[in-house]
Amino acid sequence: MSTETGYIKRAESPTEVHHWYRRTTMSVEPNTRRPPRFSPGASTVTSLRQSNRGAVLKQIILAGETTRTALATNCGLSMASATNIVTELAQEGLIEQTGSKSSRGGRPISLLAPRADSAYTIGVDVGERGVAVELFDFRMNRVDREFSGGTESQPAGSIADDLNQAISALHTRNPHRWDRVLGIGLGLPGLVETEADGSQVLYAQSLDWPAIPIAELIQGDIPVFADNGAKAQAKAELWFGAARGVSHALVALLGRGVGLGVITDGALTRGAVGSATEWGHTKVQLNGRPCRCGSNGCVEAYLGADAIFTEWEDAGGRFDGTGWRALGDLIDTAAAGDETAASIVANIVDTLGAALGSMVNLTNPERVVIGGWVGNRLMESLAPRIERTIRSNALARPGGQFELHASSFGGDTVALGAALMPIEALIAAPTD
Structure with missing residues (x-):
């Protein structure tokens, strides 16, 4: 299936990669959608070895820098197993020793990290x-x-x-x-x-x-x-950002379009074929504003950038462009006491709070993360208002069980x- 190139194994074609990617990441047989049946023997040992190797490699990437002891603990492996996998990954050139730290009376402890190149x-x-x-x-x-x-x-x-x-x-x-x-x-x-x-x-x-x-x-x-x-x-936030370390989170993306990643039990919710959690096209108003999808009253029709700027322009607002600076102008104008701008900003916060409050009731997250360039701009100065509004639109118990965070990586997420x-x-x- 693969040929050696440098330190890594390269697949021969994108189609082939798609096939083995699904085989190795989906724990279902392609036609039955039931858990596969394994017979004890070599295949089970190979599968376990592969799973352990993957867990160690992922932990090293997540940690950035770690030790064999930490890998054994975090991956649920014996020290011998963790050491063997580390040796294998180092021989392949995927990881390297970056230094050491002192131990209590013993030999220095090696620090391990992905090999950048x-x-x-x-x-x-x-x-x-x-x-x-x-x-x-x-x-x-x-x-x-x-x-x-x-x-x-x-x-x-x-x-x-x-x-x-x-x-x-x-x-x-x-x-x-x-x-x-x-x-x-x-x-x-x-x-x-x-x-x-x-x-x-x-x-x-x-x-x-x-x-x-x-x-x-x-x-x-x-x-x-x-x-x-x-x-x-949501994947970036789950691995390295504001959703790291939690099992249940909502990660909202607000830009020209509006989307949501739902993390449940530490994994993204996908649905039957991958299109689950299209929050931007759930409804916040019966027979409301027309949405680009062809329906009416969608979250995106109120919180998408084009919808926000159209509302401000229709109300007589004047601004520079239709991006980061323009949204900042709207927020600053509202803060300066302009009633029209303040009303529009209040509508944005209320709609966002209602839409996310409903998702809090549905999913009971530990964290709610708001990103995308519109979301990042709103969170800069409006985070306390947004948090209060989400909580007020959720039931008291789940509404009091999450933390609100801004996206960790800005426009690169x-x-x-x-x-x-x-x-x-x-x-x-x-x-x-």
Whole structure:
């Protein structure tokens, strides 16, 4: 299935990677959707070894720097097992010793970390106006970044052109790293469904795009993985950000579109084919404002950037652009005492509180995280009001059981989460 390239195993085609990725990450048989039946023997031992290896590698990536003792404890392994796996990963060049710390009377304790240049991963934040493509090393440090796009919403074909242009630019600047690129992760604006054969399709109804097979978006032979942008943001927060260390969380993305990642028992909720938790198209008003999806009264029709600026413009507001600065102007104008701006901001906070308060009642999260560029801007100065409003729109018990946090990574969150998709595939890869 694979050939050796540098320190990592590279799959021969994106399609093949999709097949084994599903086989190794989905604990169901493809047709029955029931747990697979294992017979005791070599296959069970191999599966356990693979699972333990993946757990150790993930823990090292999550920790950034750790020890064999911490790995054994956190992964539920014996010291001997943890040491053997560490030795194997070091021989493959994926991890390295970065130093040591003193112990109580014994030998110094080795510190272990991912080897930064052993592998690279690409994460892409695909927006309706363009794409941000980011190259990360194996310690998840951003190495390079390229943006391609314009200032207006574009058709699907243009987005594919933007993607390939930006990736080509990164390749040109990083040829010495390219043979160690694990894959490309895409955070997309719409529903990303995974078919029975492992292929993926994007359905971006709100943008009036046709159904797009993910395999058609990017040229070349690097494996490609895709997910909804809000889920990619939630993945980044779950691994490294504000949702880290909790089992139940809501991670809201507010931008031109509105989305939500729901984390349950430490994993993203996906539904039957991957399109679960489309919170932006749940209703907050019966027969309310028209939404880009074609329905009325959706959360996005009140909290999406275009909806906010349209409301302010219709009320006579004047502002610069339709982005970060414009939203700041609205918030500042409201704070300065302008009644119209204050009313609009109050409506935003009330709607956000009602929409998230309902989700708090449904999911009982430990944390609620708000991100996306609109969400980040709102949280800068309105976080206390937003928190009070969410709690007032939830039942008293679940409404008092969560913490509210802003996104940890600002505008790079979706790309970071998307870059974790190839890492997850490596962690789940079968060992030979």
